Amino acid sequence: MTTKTPRLTPQQFEELGKDLDALRQRLLDDLGEEDRKYIYDVVKVQRALEVAGRGLLMASSFPPAWIAGTAALSLSKIIDNMEIGHNVMHGQYDWMRDPAMNSKMFEWDNVAPGENWKHSHNYIHHTYTNILGKDRDIGYGVLRMDEGQRWNPYYLGNPAYAFALMVFFEWGVMLHDLEVDNLRTGRKKWSETAGVRRRMWHKGLKQVLKDYVLFPALTGPQFVATATANATANLVRNIWAFSIIFCGHFPTGVESFTEDETKDETRGEWYFRQMLGSANISGSPLFHIMTGNLSHQIEHHLFPDIPARRYPQIAGEVRAICEKYGLPYNTGGLTKQLSSVAAKIVKLALPDRFWRKPSNPGTRNVKEGRALRVA
Amino acid sequence: MTAQLERKRRFRGLHLLEALATPHSIDRYLELLHPMLVLREIRGEVTSVHRTTRDSVTLTIRPNRRWRGFTAGQHVRVGVEINGVRHTRYYSPATSERSRDGRFELTVKAHDSGRVSRWLHANARRGLVLHLSPAEGEFTLPTTRPDRVLLVSGGSGITPVMSMLRTLTDEGHHGEIVFLHYAYTEADVPYLNALRELAARHDNVRLLLAYTDVEGGDLHGFFTEEHLRAAAPWFAETDTYLCGPPGLMAGARQVFDRLGVAHRLRTEDFAPPPITVDAEDATGEVTFGRSATTAPNSGRTLLEQAEAAGLKPEFGCRMGICFTCTSVKTSGCTRDVRNGELSTDPEEEIQICVSVPVGDVAIDI
Known part of the structure; x- marks a missing residue:
C-alpha cells in the first residue's frame, strides 16, 4: 500500500521529527487558562443541553417537546462523548491537575467503560495506528477495511455489519474491548477478560438504568415516549460518532502499514505513519466542535494528548510540513469522505479479483504497455 | 433519631440524583451554578482578606x-x-x-519561590473559592490539656501554634501558656496585635518575641538553651510545640537532644526537609514500563530518576503528602525515604517522590 507515497531519507525523517517535536513543544508551553476556560465552557453548554433535553422530555407525550428534547439530548451526548469525553480521556487536560478533567477519573455518557476504552484506544490504536495485525481499529475485528485483510466469504456481509455497527455503535465500542477476534484465535483467554467484563457490566447497567428506567419512570405515564426519545438520542449519537470516526482512517488514500515496515521506528517515522494513516474532514468551526475536533484526525494523531481546540490552530502548519516533504494531507468535506468510506466498505465485501479488471484496468495496461515499449 | 432518619432520606435522594447524573458526579452539575454548591467535595469561600505584614495575607474562609x-x-x-x-x-x-460560625483563617506568607503563596498574596479576594481537603495531622494538643505549655514558632510557622493558643484561651484554660515567636523584625510578626491583646487579656499567657535581625525584642537571635530557660524553666516537665523553618527546627532539636528531653519536643515541619539518600548502595536498574525506558539506579527518588530519564510523571508536593505522583510499582523493592519502610510486594501503589529503589525495580510510568 505504501508504494505510492514517497519514502523519505533517514535525514528527512529526522528533520520531520524535529519539525513536529518543535511544534508540539510550542503548544505545550502555551497551554494555560484559555484551554481550561474553553473545556469548561464546552462542559457548560453540554450540561445545559442535557438538562434542557431531560427537562423537555418531562412532557415527552407532547410531540414538539419530544422533538426538541430528543434533539437537545442528542447534541448533549455527542458533545459529551466527542469534544469532552474522548479528549479528556486522552489525557489532553491532565496538565490542569483537576480531578474532574483527569483522564484517570473521567467517564463519558456511553456504555463503553472509559478504562477499557483507554486501553484499546489510547494505547493500542494510537500507538500502532494503521499497522495491519496490530491496530485493532482496522475494521474493529468485524469489518474488512483494508486490502491487506485477506478476503473470506464472511466479508460478503461487510455492508450489513457496518450498518449494524453504526446503529449500535456504543455497544460495538464496548464489545470491542473484549477482543473477540483474539479470543477466537486463542491469543487471549476468556479468563483474562474478567476485569473488562466486570467494568462493562457495571457501566452498561448504570447507563441502561438511567436512560431506559429512571428517566422514563420520572415521566410517569409517558414512560414509553421518554424511553423512545432517549433511545433516539443514543441512536443519533451512534450514527454521528460512527460517521466521523470512520472518516478518520478509512477514506481512500489513507495508508496502512505492515509490522515489518514499522519495526524499530524512529520518532520521525512514527509521525510519518500517523500523518499518512489519518484523514481530515473540512467544515465550519461549529462542525469541528461537534466532531470533538476529530475532523482534524491528522493533527490529533500527531499530538493525541494536546487539547483538541489547538488542532484547527495548527492545521495550516501541519499541512505546510506535509508539503515540505511531499507528503499527502488527506482532507475533504464530510460527503466526500463518507462516500469514499461507503464505497470501500462495499468494494472490500467482495474478493479483490472481482474488482481487479473493471476497477484497475488503466494502471495495469499502462504499466504493461510501458514494459512492452521498453522491451 | 429524627435527624438520623432525615439524613437517611436525604442520602437516598442524593443516590437517586447521582443515578440520574451518571456517569458524572452530581457536583459536576451543581458547581456550574455556583462553585460552593457542591455536595461531595469540600470547598471554602474566602469571605475577607487582610494583608497583615508586607509579605503575608490572611484569608477568612467559610x-x-x-x-x-x-x-x-x-x-x-x-x-x-x-x-x-x-x-x-x-x-x-x-x-x-x-470558632462559633465555623469559619477559619489561613495566613499565607509569600515566598519568593512559592507559586501558590505569591498567587494568593496577589490575587486572593472576597468570593474566591478554594478546594480543601479534610484537616489532618498529628501535631495537636492532648485532649486533657497540659497544665503548662510552651509554644514555639518561627516565620509563618506561627499558624498551628497560634491556633493552639487561641483554642486554649477560648476554652478558658488556666494553665500557663508561653508563646515564643521568632521573626526578623517586629514588622514581620504576623498577628502582632492579636497576640498582644491576648497576652494583655489573659494573665496566664506570656508572649515572648525574639528578633533575629534587630534588637528590641524580648529575646534576640536564634533559638538557644538560654532562650528556652528564659521562656520556660519547666520545659522538662511538659511538652513543647514547635513549628518553623528548617533552621529553627534543627536548632531546637539540638538543644532538646543535648538536654536529654528530646521526647518533650513535638514538631511540625512546614518546609520539606532535604531528602538525603546514600548513593553508595544504589544497585540495579530502574525500568519505566509505560515509556519503555531503562536507567541504572542512581539512588535518588524514583520521581527524580524518572525526570532524569526525560519522563514527566505527575507530581505535586514532592514530599509524600499529596499522592499526586502515586504509581504502580510492578516489581522489585523500594524504600520509603521518610521512614525506611520497605515495599516488597509487586503491583503495589507507591509514592514515587519519596521512594527509592532497592535493587532492580520496574514501575508503570
Whole structure:
C-alpha cells in the first residue's frame, strides 16, 4: 500500500521529527487558562443541553417537546462523548491537575467503560495506528477495511455489519474491548477478560438504568415516549460518532502499514505513519466542535494528548510540513469522505479479483504497455 | 433519631440524583451554578482578606457543609487554579478550633519561590473559592490539656501554634501558656496585635518575641538553651510545640537532644526537609514500563530518576503528602525515604517522590 507515497531519507525523517517535536513543544508551553476556560465552557453548554433535553422530555407525550428534547439530548451526548469525553480521556487536560478533567477519573455518557476504552484506544490504536495485525481499529475485528485483510466469504456481509455497527455503535465500542477476534484465535483467554467484563457490566447497567428506567419512570405515564426519545438520542449519537470516526482512517488514500515496515521506528517515522494513516474532514468551526475536533484526525494523531481546540490552530502548519516533504494531507468535506468510506466498505465485501479488471484496468495496461515499449 | 432518619432520606435522594447524573458526579452539575454548591467535595469561600505584614495575607474562609472542622495544629490542603493548573499546598488554620460560625483563617506568607503563596498574596479576594481537603495531622494538643505549655514558632510557622493558643484561651484554660515567636523584625510578626491583646487579656499567657535581625525584642537571635530557660524553666516537665523553618527546627532539636528531653519536643515541619539518600548502595536498574525506558539506579527518588530519564510523571508536593505522583510499582523493592519502610510486594501503589529503589525495580510510568 505504501508504494505510492514517497519514502523519505533517514535525514528527512529526522528533520520531520524535529519539525513536529518543535511544534508540539510550542503548544505545550502555551497551554494555560484559555484551554481550561474553553473545556469548561464546552462542559457548560453540554450540561445545559442535557438538562434542557431531560427537562423537555418531562412532557415527552407532547410531540414538539419530544422533538426538541430528543434533539437537545442528542447534541448533549455527542458533545459529551466527542469534544469532552474522548479528549479528556486522552489525557489532553491532565496538565490542569483537576480531578474532574483527569483522564484517570473521567467517564463519558456511553456504555463503553472509559478504562477499557483507554486501553484499546489510547494505547493500542494510537500507538500502532494503521499497522495491519496490530491496530485493532482496522475494521474493529468485524469489518474488512483494508486490502491487506485477506478476503473470506464472511466479508460478503461487510455492508450489513457496518450498518449494524453504526446503529449500535456504543455497544460495538464496548464489545470491542473484549477482543473477540483474539479470543477466537486463542491469543487471549476468556479468563483474562474478567476485569473488562466486570467494568462493562457495571457501566452498561448504570447507563441502561438511567436512560431506559429512571428517566422514563420520572415521566410517569409517558414512560414509553421518554424511553423512545432517549433511545433516539443514543441512536443519533451512534450514527454521528460512527460517521466521523470512520472518516478518520478509512477514506481512500489513507495508508496502512505492515509490522515489518514499522519495526524499530524512529520518532520521525512514527509521525510519518500517523500523518499518512489519518484523514481530515473540512467544515465550519461549529462542525469541528461537534466532531470533538476529530475532523482534524491528522493533527490529533500527531499530538493525541494536546487539547483538541489547538488542532484547527495548527492545521495550516501541519499541512505546510506535509508539503515540505511531499507528503499527502488527506482532507475533504464530510460527503466526500463518507462516500469514499461507503464505497470501500462495499468494494472490500467482495474478493479483490472481482474488482481487479473493471476497477484497475488503466494502471495495469499502462504499466504493461510501458514494459512492452521498453522491451 | 429524627435527624438520623432525615439524613437517611436525604442520602437516598442524593443516590437517586447521582443515578440520574451518571456517569458524572452530581457536583459536576451543581458547581456550574455556583462553585460552593457542591455536595461531595469540600470547598471554602474566602469571605475577607487582610494583608497583615508586607509579605503575608490572611484569608477568612467559610467552608461548605462537607467540612468537618479541624483540631488546633492540624493542616488542610488548599487548591487554587493558577493559569489553568490546579496547585495545592498545605496550610494550617490559625484560628481557634472552637470558632462559633465555623469559619477559619489561613495566613499565607509569600515566598519568593512559592507559586501558590505569591498567587494568593496577589490575587486572593472576597468570593474566591478554594478546594480543601479534610484537616489532618498529628501535631495537636492532648485532649486533657497540659497544665503548662510552651509554644514555639518561627516565620509563618506561627499558624498551628497560634491556633493552639487561641483554642486554649477560648476554652478558658488556666494553665500557663508561653508563646515564643521568632521573626526578623517586629514588622514581620504576623498577628502582632492579636497576640498582644491576648497576652494583655489573659494573665496566664506570656508572649515572648525574639528578633533575629534587630534588637528590641524580648529575646534576640536564634533559638538557644538560654532562650528556652528564659521562656520556660519547666520545659522538662511538659511538652513543647514547635513549628518553623528548617533552621529553627534543627536548632531546637539540638538543644532538646543535648538536654536529654528530646521526647518533650513535638514538631511540625512546614518546609520539606532535604531528602538525603546514600548513593553508595544504589544497585540495579530502574525500568519505566509505560515509556519503555531503562536507567541504572542512581539512588535518588524514583520521581527524580524518572525526570532524569526525560519522563514527566505527575507530581505535586514532592514530599509524600499529596499522592499526586502515586504509581504502580510492578516489581522489585523500594524504600520509603521518610521512614525506611520497605515495599516488597509487586503491583503495589507507591509514592514515587519519596521512594527509592532497592535493587532492580520496574514501575508503570
